[in-house]
Amino acid sequence: LRVTIDCKPENGDHFKTRGSGKLDKQGNFKVSLPQHLFKDGKLNEHCYAQLRTVSSPQPCPSINGLESSKLVFKSTTDQKHQFGLKENLKFSPITCVSASFWPHHHHNFPPLKSFHHHYPHPPIYKKPLPPPVPVYKPPVYKPHPVPVYKKPLPPPVPVYKPPVYKPHPVPVYKKPLPPPVPIYKPKPFPPIPHKPLPPLPKIPPFTKKPCPPLPKLPPKHFHHPKFGKWPPLPPFAPHHP
Secondary structure, three states, X not given: OEEEEEEEOOXXXXXXXXXXXXXXXXXXXXXXXXXXXXXXXXEOOEEEEEEEOOOOOOOOOOOOOHHHHEEEEEEEXXXXXXXXXXXXXXXXXXXXXXXXXXXXXXXXXXXXXXXXXXXXXXXXXXXXXXXXXXXXOOOOOOOOOOOOOOOOOOOOOOOOOOOOOOOOOOOOOOOOOOOOOOOOOOOOOOOOOOOOOOOOOOOOOOOOOOOXXXXXXXXXXXXXXXXXXXXXXXXXXXXXX
16 A cells, blocks of 8 residues: 555646655555645645555545545644644545455464473573662751741730629528428237147168079070081971971
């Protein structure tokens, strides 16, 4: 893609190409215009930036119209006038075909075999920097502030206040209360004498007879040897005749 600056005079209808430049991958371009187009820092003609391809001589149509690609004044640096577009150029890749719009095929390479061997990168040794040179700065001594002596204030003049005497409170005499009425309490009843109970009879001691001795059982012998053969079984007798 290339960018051309096409200008037409104020009273004219035909466009003339005043400069051209390449468009980089970021969409930026730089074009130098001739000196006779400037007068008092302004353009004498109406100039527009248009995109062109190598395959087509006609410029690519802009989506926002021709007025969006008009050059306007931006700034001045080192006696150079810098102009830019009024708006960003917007165009369709269908009507303006370029090689930068083609999709690139990404090959899917198989992963490299490492056979479980991890080879660490060798350490990078850098030359140590020299120790910093100390910069001696002379100490800055600030002058002591000049003391400000203030004239002492005169002692305060005592303000004499006459004493205030409060009158004594008038005593309040209350009528004496009558003597309390005695409360009659009945006399307690005399205790009732109780006859003592007779003593309990003595229970004779109960003697328990000893248990008779247990009968002696004959010793039992179980044919259950730990080692060896089992004893012979008894003859089989049917339960039903």
